[in-house]
Each structure stands twice: as structure tokens, then as C-alpha cells.
Amino acid sequence: MSDAVLRVKDLQTQFQTRAGVLKAVDGVSFEVGRGRILGLVGESGSGKSVTGYSILGLIEPPGRIVGGEVILNGKDLTRLKGEAMRQVRGAQIAMVFQDPMMTLNPVLKIGTQMIAAVRAHDNVSRKVARGRARDALAKVGIPSPEERLDAYPHQLSGGMRQRVAIAIALLHSPAVIIADEPTTALDVSIQGQILAEVRRLADETGTAFVWVTHDLAVVSSLADDICVMYAGRVVESGPAADVIASPRHPYTAGLLASVPAEHEPGTKLPQVPGSAPSLANLPPGCAFAPRCAKAGPACTTTPPVQHFEHGRTALCHYPIEPVSCQPLSLTSTTYRSAS
Amino acid sequence: MPAALLDIDHVSKRFVKQSNIGERIAALLGAGQKAETVRAVTDVSLTVAKGEVVGLVGESGCGKSTLGRMVAGIYTPSDGKILFDKVPVARSQGRRTQKLTTRVQMIHQDPFASLNPRIRIGDTVAEGPVAHSIVRSREADSYVADLLGRVGLDPSYRRRFPHQFSGGQRQRIAIARALAMKPDLLVLDEPVASLDVSIQAQVLNLFMDLRRDLDLTGIFISHDLGVVRHVSDRVAIMYLGRIVELAPTSELYANPNHPYTRALFESVPRVGVGRKDFRPIAGEIPSPLHPPSGCHFHPRCPFAGPRCKRETPPLAAIGPGRFSACHLNTGGTD
Numbered sequence: 001m002s003d004a005v006l007r008v009k010d011l012q013t014q015f016q017t018r019a020g021v022l023k024a025v026d027g028v029s030f031e032v033g034r035g036r037i038l039g040l041v042g043e044s045g046s047g048k049s050v051t052g053y054s055i056l057g058l059i060e061p062p063g064r065i066v067g068g069e070v071i072l073n074g075k076d077l078t079r080l081k082g083e084a085m086r087q088v089r090g091a092q093i094a095m096v097f098q099d100p101m102m103t104l105n106p107v108l109k110i111g112t113q114m115i116a117a118v119r120a121h122d123n124v125s126r127k128v129a130r131g132r133a134r135d136a137l138a139k140v141g142i143p144s145p146e147e148r149l150d151a152y153p154h155q156l157s158g159g160m161r162q163r164v165a166i167a168i169a170l171l172h173s174p175a176v177i178i179a180d181e182p183t184t185a186l187d188v189s190i191q192g193q194i195l196a197e198v199r200r201l202a203d204e205t206g207t208a209f210v211w212v213t214h215d216l217a218v219v220s221s222l223a224d225d226i227c228v229m230y231a232g233r234v235v236e237s238g239p240a241a242d243v244i245a246s247p248r249h250p251y252t253a254g255l256l257a258s259v260p261a262e263h264e265p266g267t268k269l270p271q272v273p274g275s276a277p278s279l280a281n282l283p284p285g286c287a288f289a290p291r292c293a294k295a296g297p298a299c300t301t302t303p304p305v306q307h308f309e310h311g312r313t314a315l316c317h318y319p320i321e322p323v324s325c326q327p328l329s330l331t332s333t334t335y336r337s338a339s
Numbered sequence: 340m341p342a343a344l345l346d347i348d349h350v351s352k353r354f355v356k357q358s359n360i361g362e363r364i365a366a367l368l369g370a371g372q373k374a375e376t377v378r379a380v381t382d383v384s385l386t387v388a389k390g391e392v393v394g395l396v397g398e399s400g401c402g403k404s405t406l407g408r409m410v411a412g413i414y415t416p417s418d419g420k421i422l423f424d425k426v427p428v429a430r431s432q433g434r435r436t437q438k439l440t441t442r443v444q445m446i447h448q449d450p451f452a453s454l455n456p457r458i459r460i461g462d463t464v465a466e467g468p469v470a471h472s473i474v475r476s477r478e479a480d481s482y483v484a485d486l487l488g489r490v491g492l493d494p495s496y497r498r499r500f501p502h503q504f505s506g507g508q509r510q511r512i513a514i515a516r517a518l519a520m521k522p523d524l525l526v527l528d529e530p531v532a533s534l535d536v537s538i539q540a541q542v543l544n545l546f547m548d549l550r551r552d553l554d555l556t557g558i559f560i561s562h563d564l565g566v567v568r569h570v571s572d573r574v575a576i577m578y579l580g581r582i583v584e585l586a587p588t589s590e591l592y593a594n595p596n597h598p599y600t601r602a603l604f605e606s607v608p609r610v611g612v613g614r615k616d617f618r619p620i621a622g623e624i625p626s627p628l629h630p631p632s633g634c635h636f637h638p639r640c641p642f643a644g645p646r647c648k649r650e651t652p653p654l655a656a657i658g659p660g661r662f663s664a665c666h667l668n669t670g671g672t673d
Contacts, residue, residue, distance in 0.1 A: 043535035044506075157623050187398035188562060192606030192619030199617070214535065217565075221608035221617070244610060258540035259610050261565025265588060269544055269569070272537035275505050 004031035005175045005208050006055070006093075011068035011078075013047075013054045016061075019280040024050040024063070026232035032176060032225075035206040037198070039219030039240060041255075042229035045276050048212045051229070052178045054078075055210070056095055057085045073175060091121040094169035098181040100161035103168060104153040110137075110164055111149030117168050136167040141197050159190035163197070173205065180212045195222050216255060220244045228252045231277055231287035238312030246323045248306075248314040250294045286317070294318045343386035344556050345410065345524060350419035352380040352405050377627050379405040381580040382419070384654075387524075392550065392557040394571030394588070396564060396603075400627050401577040404528055407560045411445035411526040412438035423524065441471050444517035448529035450509030454501040460512050461487075461497030468519045486515040491545060507538035511545065518549070524556045531566060543570060564607055568592055573660075576600045579627055579635040582654055585662040596663040599636045634666070644672025 013025035025047045032038045042048040053059055055070050057077060070077040072093055080088060097103055105113055114133035115126055122129075130149065137145035140163045153161055162182055169177045179198075183191040199222060202209055211223060219226055219240060226240040228249065236249035247253040254272040256262075263269060274291040277283060283290055289299035298317040306314050308322075356375040380402040387393050395403040408414045409421055412429035415436050421428050429438045447453040454463060464486060465479040474482045484494035490511040501509060510530060517525060530546070531539040547570060549555060561567045567574055567588075574591050576584040576599065584597040595601045602620040622639040625631055631638050637647035646666050654664040666672045 043537065159623065187624065188564075188603060189398060189606045189620040189624070192608070192617045193621075195608065196617035196619050215608070216536065217608040217610045220610045255536055256610060258537050259565065260540070260543060260563075260569035261609060263569065265569050265571075266547065268547070269540040271540040271544055273541075275507060275538060276535070 003033050005034050005072065006032045006210070007069070007071040008051075008055065009069045009071070011051065011054055011070065012066045013050050013059055013063060014066050015063045017280070022279040023232050023282075024279060025054055027068070028227075028229070028232075028234050029068075030225075030227050030234065030237060032208040032210060034175075034208055035202050036224045037202050037209040037211055037222055039223030039226045040210055040212045040229065041214065041216060041219050041226060043214055043255075043276055045231070045279065046229040047232040048214075048229050049180050052095070052180050052210060052212045055178055056089055056093060058095075087121070090117065090174075091172045092174050093176045093178070094172070094174045096162075096165050096169050096177060096179040096182045098184055100158070100165040101153065103165040104161060106153050108152075109149065110151055110153065110156075114149070114164075114168055114171065117171050121172055132171060133167075136170050137164065139170060139201070140164075140167045141193070142167070157190075159186055159193065162186060162194060166194070166198070166201075170201070170205070170207070174207060176208045176210065178210045178212070181214070182211075183218065184213070184215070191218075198222065216244070216259060217261070228255070231282060232279065233287070233315060234313075235288065235315045236313065238308070239310055242310055242312060246320075248308060248312065248319040248322070249316050250292045250318075250320060251288045253320055254291075286315075294320070342388070344389040344391075344424060345385075345387040345558075346422040346425075347383060347385040347387075347406075347410065348420050348422065350380060350383050350406070350409060350416040350421060351378070352402070352409060352414060353378050353417045375628055378580050378630065379627060380409070380416075383577075383580075383582055384419075385575060385582065385585070387556060387558065389523075389556055390554055391573065392559055392571045394567035394574040395558060395560045395577060396562065396567050396574060397577035398562060398603075398624055400579065400624055402580040402627075403560045403577050406577070407445070407526045407528050407558055410524075410558055411443055412436065412440065413445070441467070441473075441520045442523045443526065444520050444522040444524075445526040445528065446510075446513050446517050446530050448532055450506055450513050450533070451501075453513055454509060456501050459498055459500060460504070463501075464497070464512065464516045464519050467516065468521075471520070473519070473521055482519070483515075486519055487512075489518070489549075490515045491541075505538075506534050507541060510534060510542050514542075514545065514549070518553070522555070524558070526558045526560070528560045529562070530559075532561065532563065539566070546570060564592075564604065565609075576603070579625065579630050581635060581664065582662075583636065583664045585654065587660055590658075590661060596657055596661070596668070597636075597665050598640045598642050598667070602639075634664070642667055642672060646672045 009029050011025055011028045015022040015024055028051050040048045054065055059065060065078050115129040118129035118132050134145045137148055142148055142163050183194050213219060223240045226243045227234045228236040230251050236252045247256055257270040272291055277287055285300040286303045289295040296318055303315050303317045306319050354377045397403045409416050415429050415431045423440055423443055428440055428443055429436050461483045464483045468474045469476050469479050483497050487494045487497055492511055531542050559570055571588050574588050575582045578599050584600045595604055606619045620639055633649050634647040634652050637643040652664045652666045654662045655669060657663050657668050
């Protein structure tokens with residue numbers, strides 16, 4: 001894809017600890033196009049959040065980006081320091097956190113915080129800034145935005161706070177928004193509202209989203225593309241519908257198969273045995289091999305990136321054969337036969 | 340239908356916000372506001388037969404955890420009664436709640452908070468059964484080893500501390516602790532919500548095995564419709580303190596009746612459906628401090644009429660074993 005607004009190439013982030021060097025992000029590459037939503041999926045400790053933080057240059061010692069590039073609008077963000085990075089952050093790329101109270105200051109009114117955020121990058125009057133803040137709140141579907149500007153964060157519900165956090169991220173119409181588990185703490189009906197707004201915003205404003213989550217169901221209904229991470233590496237990537245319908249990496253297949261909603265009630269769920277390895281003590285070669293039913297002798301060596309149709313990849317010696325010849329626009333019934 | 344093991348009979352729970360001394364003086368002088376009351380659970384009735392698992396589903400503030408805690412004897416109801424095998428599960432003693440049975444046990448959501456970090460897990464599991472003379476203290480060690488094996492942990496782990504275990508393993512320990520009391524009824528409050536997807540499946544499989552082997556009865560509380568569908572025989576959907584729909588699992592999922600249930604199903608993202616147009620429920624969940632009049636769901640309901648604002652719809656039978664609290668089933672909303 002040449003029209004990518006954000007390109008991450010071979011990104012490596014490591015943490016120096018007493019237990020040794022932890023490779024939290026170990027050679028992650030992906031691209032996001034204008035107005036597209038990339039789902040970055042993985043379980044705890046897979047490195048998905050650290051990837052998001054690395055893109056924004058939010059890694060602090062003992063963590064360090066030791067290699068790779070993050071190209072945004074032709075600039076490599078990993079080379080930017082201090083003030084130069086601050087110019088980019090919030091203006092061209094922004095972040096939404098899981099807990100909106102990480103973004104919002106509890107003792108300042110919403111309006112005060114948003115006006116400060118506008119004026120941090122644009123030299124405009126407070127009045128103009130207030131207008132832009134109000135428009136941003138309206139854009140994310142907050143009713144009576146003018147009054148909300150005078151509210152304190154504690155006066156809003158969890159869902160409303162997360163909308164405010166998204167509105168702040170949108171203030172400077174950034175090319176990319178990194179969202180780290182933004183709906184995990186919300187109720188289902190409120191999550192549905194936010195996902196609908198995000199899809200609409202991506203389509204209407206052309207903002208690209210990197211949606212970091214552990215929830216496959218959210219990714220499958222929201223994202224255009226998907227990257228599955230395991231122990232710091234991308235193990236599978238491709239168009240979301242294709243990957244979900246016919247996973248090629250055994251880990252992706254195992255994750256999808258263990259979702260209860262896709263099985264006859266009361267039946268034994270296919271489970272991935274064992275638990276995720278500690279980054280301090282990774283097995284040689286493929287990190288997933290000890291839990292993998294398809295593992296063979298080659299798995300003690302680092303697996304190659306295999307390329308398939310529609311730009312799909314899998315990091316595996318023994319990828320799963322595709323289940324059907326019409327990978328696009330599959331329905332839930334076809335997926336069930338696949339598992 | 341076999342006799343009910345658990346009988347929840349018109350139960351309500353109210354929490355009154357404790358006022359501080361300043362507010363009490365202000366109230367004496369006639370200046371303060373009235374004490375605020377949260378109506379967490381309002382007039383809920385439900386029976387659970389032996390061997391049955393009933394799922395309680397709802398969003399935050401719907402009262403599902405409060406109801407679960409009353410069943411487990413942690414809270415006593417403000418009104419109504421909860422009978423387990425015809426005997427109340429708990430009684431109030433002044434401001435304290437005294438639990439009257441060990442046959443109901445609870446498993447909590449967060450296995451990081453529910454295990455004492457300073458006590459070896461073997462001692463945690465043995466504490467209850469030794470205190471209640473279910474097992475003699477010199478047999479406790481082999482009893483614990485047996486239980487750990489049963490929940491899929493190496494019995495030699497019993498000398499370890501909680502921090503040496505992963506989330507999934509800790510949840511297994513919590514299950515072993517509950518089973519140690521030889522319960523007939525388990526109350527599981529979001530037991531897999533904090534676990535990774537691949538670990539979730541392991542714990543759900545364990546629960547289904549134990550249920551079959553030990554003939555357990557269960558109340559399974561979750562916000563995850565997929566998980567509840569998988570493990571429950573019947574499902575109760577709760578909204579702001581009331582049960583709005585109760586039905587056998589397969590029928591509920593095939594053909595939901597209440598507008599809230601339908602809306603909830605619509606807004607849940609699902610794997611395998613592909614990119615979808617969300618049709619989310621409009622509006623916020625109201626605060627249980629100030630619930631709407633009549634049907635609690637009416638401000639968000641697309642079918643609401645004037646009657647919904649006036650009258651609370653009763654949970655009425657709409658078919659064999661099926662109940663729904665909606666005026667649409669009983670003469671319309673006008």
C-alpha cells in the first residue's frame with residue numbers, strides 16, 4: 001500500500017531489567033492507510049500496548065526503542081527528540097487511553113483542558129479555541145456540547161469521558177489516532193455507541209486508527225485490517241475479514257476457536273493449552289511452539305514471514321491451509337465450518 | 340421440574356448513603372438534603388432447580404452482583420427472602436450479616452484481589468473446611484492436594500504464594516477454595532472477565548467439567564452474552580435492578596422478546612459476522628440513584644409510549660418458561 005499515512009518498519013523496543021533484556025516489541029511492521037482502522041490484537045504481555053506507546057515516543061527508561069522506523073507523513077518519529085516530538089504529538093498523531101481519566105485532569109473543567117490542547121499547537125484566541133472544542137465534542141456525538149465544556153470530568157459517565165478523550169485526540173485533525181483498549185472498561189451498549197462513532201469518524205474525516213485490543217469480536221466488527229501479536233512479534237496480518245474467516249497462524253486459529261459465542265452451548269471449548277510465555281524466558285525459535293498443536297522439528301528455529309494472497313502474512317513454519325477459495329465477504333456460517 | 344434448591348422471593352436491596360457528621364447536623368437544622376438511597380435490586384423473584392445454571396446478564400448498575408452477593412449470604416435483602424433448601428442463607432445481626440450455610444460459595448471476578456498475598460495457597464484452600472470441620476486438620480494437606488489436582492493444578496504448588504501464579508491459575512485456586520467447602524451452589528461473579536481469551540476457554544471448560552462431575556448448581560454472573568450462553572440453562576437479563584426477561588438460554592438467544600434484550604444483542608460485536616453497522620442503544624444507563632419512572636428502560640426504548648412512563652410492567656409469562664417485563668406483550672404502550 002503506497003498511500004499509507006503511518007508505516008512502522010521492524011520496530012524494536014526493549015526493556016533493560018534485572019532479569020535481562022526484555023524484547024517487548026521484536027521487529028513489528030505494519031501500515032495504516034488514510035481513513036482505515038487497523039486492529040492490533042493480542043493477549044496480555046504480547047507487546048501490543050508497548051507498540052502503541054513506541055509509535056508516540058512515550059517509552060521511558062528502562063525502556064528504549066533500539067531499532068526500526070515509525071514513518072508518519074514522511075518523517076521518522078523515532079529520530080525526533082523532545083520539542084520536535086511534542087510538535088508532532090497531539091497535532092499529527094494522538095492517543096486515546098483505556099482509562100479516560102489518564103487523559104483528563106480531574107480538577108479542571110473539560111473546556112479549560114480542551115482550550116489548552118487547541119492552543120498548544122495553534123496560535124488562536126481562547127474564543128476560537130472554545131469554538132473548536134465545542135465542535136469536536138459535537139463530532140463525537142456528545143449532546144449539548146456547549147454545556148459540557150463547563151462540566152468537570154467527574155460529572156460525566158465513563159462513556160462520555162471516553163468520548164471527550166476521543167474529541168481531544170481529534171482537535172487537530174491528526175492523520176493517525178492510536179487507541180489503547182478504549183472500550184474495554186465500558187458497558188456493551190456504550191461500547192457499541194463508541195465503535196459506531198469511530199467508524200463514522202474514520203470514514204468521514206480520513207483519520208486512520210490503530211485500535212489496540214484483546215477483543216477479537218471488536219476487531220472483527222470494526223477494523224479493516226488486523227495484526228495479531230504474540231510475545232512481541234506480529235504472527236499474522238491481513239484484511240480483517242480474511243484473517244477471521246480463515247486464520248493461517250495456529251495461534252490466531254486457537255484464539256478464534258476459543259470464543260464461546262461461536263460454539264454449541266455446553267460443548268467443550270477448544271482451548272489453547274498452557275499460558276503465554278514470560279518475555280524473560282522465551283523459548284528459542286517460535287515463541288508459540290510449546291503451546292502449538294502443529295509444532296514440528298523446524299519450530300526451534302525462528303519462523304519465516306510467509307506471504308499469501310491479499311497481502312496476508314503469517315510468521316510460521318507450518319501455516320494452516322486456507323479453508324475456501326472465496327476468502328472475501330464470508331458470513332458467520334462459513335466461519336463456523338472453518339473452525 | 341425438580342424442586343427448587345434456591346428460592347429468591349420478591350427480593351429488594353437498598354443501600355442508604357451514610358451521611359457524615361456535617362451532613363447530619365445540617366439535616367438536624369433542616370438544611371441538608373435527604374439521605375440518598377440506591378435501589379440496587381427491586382422486587383426480584385427467581386427459583387433455581389438443583390443442577391441448573393442460571394446466567395445473570397446486565398450492564399453496570401443493573402444489580403446482578405448485588406443479587407449474587409445476597410444469594411451468597413454476603414448481604415441480607417432489604418425486603419423479601421432468599422431460601423436455600425428452604426432455609427434463609429443469611430440473617431442480619433444488628434449491622435452485620437451472618438451467613439447461615441456453607442453450602443453456597445462464591446467465586447469473585449478478580450483473582451488478584453480475592454487471594455491473600457501473604458498466605459500460601461494451600462492454607463488459603465484449607466482454612467474454610469478445617470474451620471467448619473469438613474476435614475480434620477491432619478488430613479487437610481491431602482485434601483488440598485486432591486482439590487488442586489481436580490482444578491488442574493500441580494498438587495505440589497500448595498506451598499506457593501499467590502504472586503507465583505498467573506491470572507488463570509489464580510482463578511483455579513479460587514475455584515478450589517470454593518469447592519473445598521463441598522458446596523451445592525456456586526455463585527460466580529464475572530469469573531472469566533479478567534482473563535485472556537485463550538485462558539477463558541480453559542476456565543470455562545473446567546467449570547463445565549466440575550458442574551457435571553459434582554452435580555453443581557450455579558448462578559453465573561457476566562456481562563458477556565457469549566460466555567453466558569455457553570454455560571447457562573436459563574438466562575435472566577437485568578436492567579437497573581429488575582429482571583426484564585427470563586427464558587431458557589436457547590429460546591432467549593433465538594428469539595429475544597424484551598426491547599432491551601434485543602437492543603443488547605444488536606450492540607454486541609461478534610467474531611465472524613464481519614464489519615457491521617452498529618445500531619447501538621441510544622442514551623446513557625440512568626443512575627440507580629434516580630431511576631426513571633415506570634419501566635426503567637423507557638427513556639432509551641424505541642417502542643416506549645405513555646403507559647411505559649406511568650406503569651411498571653410486571654415480569655409476565657409469555658410462553659412456557661418464558662417471562663418478559665414489557666407492556667408490548669400486555670395490551671400495548673398507550
